[in-house]
Amino acid sequence: MRLTLTMAVITAILAYQLGLLDPSLWAKAGVNLVRFIPELGVRWDLAGDALLALYETLLISLLGVSGGTLIAYMLAPLASPLLSPPRVAFIVRTVANAIRTVPAILWAVLFVILVGPGPKAGALALTLYTSGYLAKFFYESLEATNRELYDSLKVIGLEGLPLAFALYSHAKKLIISNILFMLEYNVRTATILGFVGAGGIGYYIVHYLNLLNYQAALTFVVFTLLLVILIDFTSYIMRRRL
Amino acid sequence: MSRSADYAVELKDIFFSYGSNSILRGVNLEVGYGEAVAIMGRSGSGKTTLLKIIAGLLRPEKGYVKVLGHYLQAGGLNSVKGRIAYIPQTLGLIEGESALYNVLLARAPRKPLRFITGLWGGDDVEGAVEALRLVGLNGVGRRRVETLSGGEKQRVAIARAIFQGAVLLLADEPISNLDLDTAEALVNMMVSLKLRGLSVISVMHDRQLALKYFDRVYVLDGGVLREAG
Ligand SMILES: Nc1ncnc2c1ncn2[C@@H]1O[C@H](COP(=O)(O)OP(=O)(O)OP(=O)(O)O)[C@@H](O)[C@H]1O
Ligand SMILES: [Mg+2]
Numbered sequence: 001m002r003l004t005l006t007m008a009v010i011t012a013i014l015a016y017q018l019g020l021l022d023p024s025l026w027a028k029a030g031v032n033l034v035r036f037i038p039e040l041g042v043r044w045d046l047a048g049d050a051l052l053a054l055y056e057t058l059l060i061s062l063l064g065v066s067g068g069t070l071i072a073y074m075l076a077p078l079a080s081p082l083l084s085p086p087r088v089a090f091i092v093r094t095v096a097n098a099i100r101t102v103p104a105i106l107w108a109v110l111f112v113i114l115v116g117p118g119p120k121a122g123a124l125a126l127t128l129y130t131s132g133y134l135a136k137f138f139y140e141s142l143e144a145t146n147r148e149l150y151d152s153l154k155v156i157g158l159e160g161l162p163l164a165f166a167l168y169s170h171a172k173k174l175i176i177s178n179i180l181f182m183l184e185y186n187v188r189t190a191t192i193l194g195f196v197g198a199g200g201i202g203y204y205i206v207h208y209l210n211l212l213n214y215q216a217a218l219t220f221v222v223f224t225l226l227l228v229i230l231i232d233f234t235s236y237i238m239r240r241r242l
Numbered sequence: 243m244s245r246s247a248d249y250a251v252e253l254k255d256i257f258f259s260y261g262s263n264s265i266l267r268g269v270n271l272e273v274g275y276g277e278a279v280a281i282m283g284r285s286g287s288g289k290t291t292l293l294k295i296i297a298g299l300l301r302p303e304k305g306y307v308k309v310l311g312h313y314l315q316a317g318g319l320n321s322v323k324g325r326i327a328y329i330p331q332t333l334g335l336i337e338g339e340s341a342l343y344n345v346l347l348a349r350a351p352r353k354p355l356r357f358i359t360g361l362w363g364g365d366d367v368e369g370a371v372e373a374l375r376l377v378g379l380n381g382v383g384r385r386r387v388e389t390l391s392g393g394e395k396q397r398v399a400i401a402r403a404i405f406q407g408a409v410l411l412l413a414d415e416p417i418s419n420l421d422l423d424t425a426e427a428l429v430n431m432m433v434s435l436k437l438r439g440l441s442v443i444s445v446m447h448d449r450q451l452a453l454k455y456f457d458r459v460y461v462l463d464g465g466v467l468r469e470a471g
Contacts, residue, residue, distance in 0.1 A: 152334030155297050156406060157324035157351035165358050166347060170336045 036214065043219045050223040053201035057227065060122045060193065060200055061186035067123075068130025069179055075131065076138030077164035082150065083142065093139070099132025104189045108198035119199030126186050126193075137178050141171040173242050180235045187231045191224045201227075250275045250310060250410050250441035251296055257304035258291060265291050266302070267465030275409075278433045278442040280452035282470065283462035289445045290331070292462065293412045296443065297328045310409055322410075324351055327403035329413040333395055335387045341398045342383035345370040348406035373405035374398070377431060393424040400432060403440075411435060413444040417451075429455050 015021050077083040079092040107128050111121035145167045153166055168175060194202025201224050208217035249272050256269040265288040273279050283289050294300040295307060298314045307314040312321035327348075328334070335344050349366055350357035356366065374383055377397040387395055396416050403411050416432060417425040425448065433455045435442055446452040449470075452459045459470045 146332060148330035148332045149334045149336070151294070151297070151299050152328045152330050153347070154299065155326050155328040155412075156348055156402075158347070159351075160354075162350045162354040162357050166336060166350065169339050169343070172338045 039214050041215055042222055043216050046216055046219045050220050053204055054223055054227050056119050057190045057200040060119050061190040063123045064126025064130045064186040065183050067127035068134055071131035072134035072138050075135040076142060077161060079135060079139040080142045083164055096132050096135040099128060104129040108193050109196050112197050117197035122193035122198035122200055130182050141174060142167050145170055176242060180239055184232055184235050252308040255305040256302045258302050269467050271467055273441050273443060275441055276436050276439055278436050278456045280444055280446040280456040280459045281462055282446055287462045289462055290414055293414055297326055297412055325409045327406050327408035327411050329399045329416055331414045333399045337388040340384050341387055342370055344387055344398055345373055345402045345405050348402050370405050373401040376404055377401045393420050396428055411440050411442045415445045
């Protein structure tokens, strides 16, 4: 397997460059691990804080999904040459693609600058990112519709947004599955938005890490994992129902 | 009233080609209100192309199309918006949605907000249920269209045309893949829309059915229409 060999060589070179091949590094990691294990444990007295932070995280991610989906629903028809003048379609497409090229966490930095730190910045960042991501997906599903369906709806007299919604409902399963994907993505991202001050549980994780209070930090990490698992499970159930 | 206003569809010397592939070479057709006309012809002869021209979906290179009293070249679909129903070979139904949803779709242009929100009024739903009943689909309104049989789906498409209040029905081989009895019942139902004042132009493959039920039968061959006897 030439690909496997190539990857092995590249991995070795990169690991060497990054200093990962240094034996003393691994010795130090071992010592830290041994020292860290006795400290493992959940600080139940922080559970209240953690749950509140999770609630905020969930709000941020859900708003990102619902707001982003709504905006994408409106943007996608504008981005589709089937439903909108080619020049407008090109511009809207370019904008939607630009939005999704920038990672959500960088949008969060921008919104922290614009509206100040806190969950508002995070919610805006996820809404924006989600709208860019879903707009691209939605206009692709508009393009993919069967031409004869499009024709018969045109003849009925459908155009613009109602026509787009009819075509969306034709691609409903795929669309819902992508919205669920964004839900999972948003929840994961919302847990780290706090690293840049954009709200959510991530704020507490960095806060306690900076104080070298590993047990407290770990408590928030554990609660984060619970939320992620819960959302993935919910999404799995909903997907199966499609 | 001028003479041409008496026709639901009037085609004069229509030429159409896809690139260098010339499909229609001087098609003439006159279909009166309340008339049912069948178009036959071998595969690739241009039947679908002709229906699309009448529907305003394609523009002829030459000749004029007058539909329901309007010249289509100029305004495209707008002047006859909502008064033509076009049932394509693939029926144009939205899968994953109910039969009722698909029939109600015909009212979406007039009530876009109700359509987008799905909050239809009682009279809208009643009308759609009534249209389904007219085509013999009682109690299937809530069924998803992909769970219906081929013949039932085709009847949903016809119900939509009825509910739309279309004046002209264009149907592209509405009975392909059906057994003979079902096919005959469907053709009969479609042609009987004449009684509601509709003009019907349908592509047909079954010559016997076409001759039995339609007022006139045309064959598209070599880019022109000629009447079959
Ligand atoms: N969009 C297109 N671009 C190029 N050529 C096309 C296009 N649509 C149809 N054609 C060609 O035009 C010719 C007529 O097509 P049309 O679909 O009108 O035939 P038809 O009589 O409906 O055939 P069938 O009975 O198989 O449905 C065919 O040769 C087809 O390949
Ligand atoms: Mg055809």
